[in-house]
Amino acid sequence: MEFEDKKMQTVIASDQYLIRLGVKTLLNVIGIESDLYEADSFEELERLVNDVPDLNYLILSEDLLPKQKQDCLKDIKGSCGLCRAIIIGQQKIPNCVFEHFILHSYNRKQVVEKLQLFFLESDSTFGNHDSGTLSDREIDVLKAVALGCSNKEIADQLFISINTVITHRKNITQKLGIKTISGLTVYALMNHFIKAEEVR
Amino acid sequence: MVAFTKNSKMAEVILRDYQLLPIISRFGIKLGFGNKSIEEICTDRNVDLPFFLEILNSYHSIDYFPKNHLCDFNADVMVSYLTNTHSYYLNSKVPHIELFIDRMDQAAQFENSRNVALLKQFFNEYKIDIEHHFSEEEKNVFPYILALEKALKSNNCSPQLLKKIKREPIEIYERNHESLEVKLADMKNLIIRFLPPLNCEDDCEHLLTELFQLECDIEDHTRMEEKVLIPKVKMLERKVLEYYGV
Structure with missing residues (x-):
């Protein structure tokens, strides 16, 4: 139709290059078309979360987080608004503000499923590209x-x-x-x- | 869902579904139930038990549909309840909402005071709509229902009434019974989505809560007219026609 299709904005955050590369490859595999931003430090992540306009998704490896994980996550959630996040880690973080996790122990199939679910679910809630603006x-x-x-x-x-x-x-x-x-x-x-x- | 019965404890009913609070007060029932059952409360307060149960249940559960209980109560109790409900909306709910809109109006600045004025006007139109709707029912529909019941009791049915049953049965009212909630839903949407933020969050929140509640209440009210009032009137119409052998 006449309205502009808005592209998704995704941040991939990990201090390990291999993890970032792996995530990018998998997004490609499951066919996610998104502008990608990479953060290799917590400071860089904070900067991106504040600077990228209309950020939709955050894929965050817990290795990037300083000691007080839960507090940091709360801060991130506070500054990224409607953006949804999935955490990559050893185990689920208890009482976490985000509900999606990918654990290190997952095999390929589980990881792909988790990622698909993550993008799909948020798509039906706010990822809807048709953001409700009327066409001319x-x-x-x-x-x-x-x-x-x-x-x-x-x-x-x-x-x-x-x-x-x-x-x-x-x-x-x-x-x-x-x-x-x-x-x-x-x-x-x-x-x-x-x-x-x-x-x- | 299990329906409430005359033996249900009044206090437990309210604890289970607090939305029923405004309904019991419309019947003049006051708090402080102790452990009394619905039946005991009704006797104390001189409330028609079968009708009260119908109302509680049809407000409590969307799926509730009265089958055998329509004969258990008189139409005049129902008419007086509906009239009470109308005045509850107009004299209690509407002024509340107006109060909060006024407060928002006072807090609004520049451009936004124009927006709030638009909302105010929108609600004003809505108020006129419902006043009109209610007064139509009170002037035309309710007297008709009372006349039907009187005809059955008094063994005396005017030719005009018979004519009306044939020409303008309740079915016509049923078909034209318009929904009163849609505009309220629009109003909520306008505030939640499109009104630029005001510096009076508390008043906005109260206003929205009132709108949500009124919308729910009116939905239930409409459902009750459609599921209890109309079937009851259809039954009366049938009986009058049978009785007078037309």
């Missing part, structure tokens, strides 16, 4: 709806079929979570798509 065409339809036009009128104005209008309206409602015309009008006014004087 959807905004045109939204404006007309907010101004009180019927589907037929909108179709005529925009030179599209009524079915297309209905599809746009469905997508708008799905993206915004707003169902009623008066709700959509408030949204359009809030975002200056239309002016208060124009509303019928």
Whole structure:
């Protein structure tokens, strides 16, 4: 459709080159297309977590963490917002703020499964690339709806079929979570798509 | 799910489902149940037991569907309960929500005060909608239900009533019974997703909680109209028609 596909942003953090390389290879194997950033020290990780805009995923080896593991993880979680993390380590860290782990004892199959699950799960929650922004065409339809036009009128104005209008309206409602015309009008006014004087 | 019975302890019912609190107060039942059963409480408070149980159960569980209990209570108890519920929404819930919107309005600055004003107007329209909906029911539907019951009791049925059963049965109301929750859901979405942050988190939180609760309550209210009120009225309509041999 007309909206821009946003690329995923992933940070791979480990002080060992081989681990970073291994992770990159596996991501390639399971077909994850993402911009990758590597951190080889905790400081570098902190910098990336703060600097990379819209960071989605963090794959973190515990060898990188200073002594107070749990506290460090809490800090990381605090600064990376909606980003999800998976930890590579000897064993699961008790009471950890992150729930995904890859243990050193896992074989290839287990590691691949874990990684797939990790990317898949987050995809359905917030990794959804369609971040809810409306396309230009959807905004045109939204404006007309907010101004009180019927589907037929909108179709005529925009030179599209009524079915297309209905599809746009469905997508708008799905993206915004707003169902009623008066709700959509408030949204359009809030975002200056239309002016208060124009509303019928 | 097991339904509550007349022997269930009132206190345990509330401990199990605190959302039932506003409902018992609509029946004039006050806290301090001790170990009394629902039946005992109803006797004390002069509340219609079969009807009270229907309401508790249909609010408690979405799947609850009354089958055999529709004959156990009179329509007038139901009508008076529904009327009470309407005034609870309008006199207690709506002013609460308005209060929090006003507080947000006071806290909002610059651009955002325009946004809050839009929300305020949106809720105002909603209020007019529900006032209209409720007054329609109170003016047209409820008197009709009472008339049906009276016709059965008094052995006297006006020709107008018979005409109405045939021309405008409750089924028509059922078909046009519009949902009152959708706009509330929109309002929540507008606040949660699109209203730029205000410096009055507490008021926002209270407002949202009120909206969530009202939405739930109205959903239950609608369900109860659809699952208890309408079947009951259909039964009355059938009986009147049978009785007067039309």
